[in-house]
Amino acid sequence: MAEENKAEQKSSAKADAQEKLESSRTHARKAAEDLRAAAGAIAGEYRGKAEQAWGEARDKAEEAWDDARDRVRTFQEDAEQYVRENPTKAVLTALGIGFVLGLIFRR
Numbered sequence: 070m071a072e073e074n075k076a077e078q079k080s081s082a083k084a085d086a087q088e089k090l091e092s093s094r095t096h097a098r099k100a101a102e103d104l105r106a107a108a109g110a111i112a113g114e115y116r117g118k119a120e121q122a123w124g125e126a127r128d129k130a131e132e133a134w135d136d137a138r139d140r141v142r143t144f145q146e147d148a149e150q151y152v153r154e155n156p157t158k159a160v161l162t163a164l165g166i167g168f169v170l171g172l173i174f175r176r
Contacts, residue, residue: 152159
């Protein structure tokens with residue numbers, strides 16, 4: 070009878086341990102799913118922020134490019150107007166700059 074009691078207790082303890090193990094597995098799966106969902110949400114949030122920052126940077130770059138293009142166009146128009154108004158000065162200035170650059174690069 071004592072041996073039957075011990076065997077019964079071992080069987081009961083084994084079943085209890087298996088229940089606890091299965092409960093722990095279920096809990097671990099649930100925790101992993103919750104963690105995966107949270108990581109996905111955070112990744113989505115950061116992806117949105119990165120896309121927004123990229124869009125803002127692209128807009129600023131396009132604005133800077135347009136501004137630079139306008140400045141160059143204005144400078145070109147001013148230079149053409151100056152050459153038309155002062156052709157002799159423009160030609161002599163270009164010759165002087167060419168001469169100086171020729172001396173510099175010759176060395």
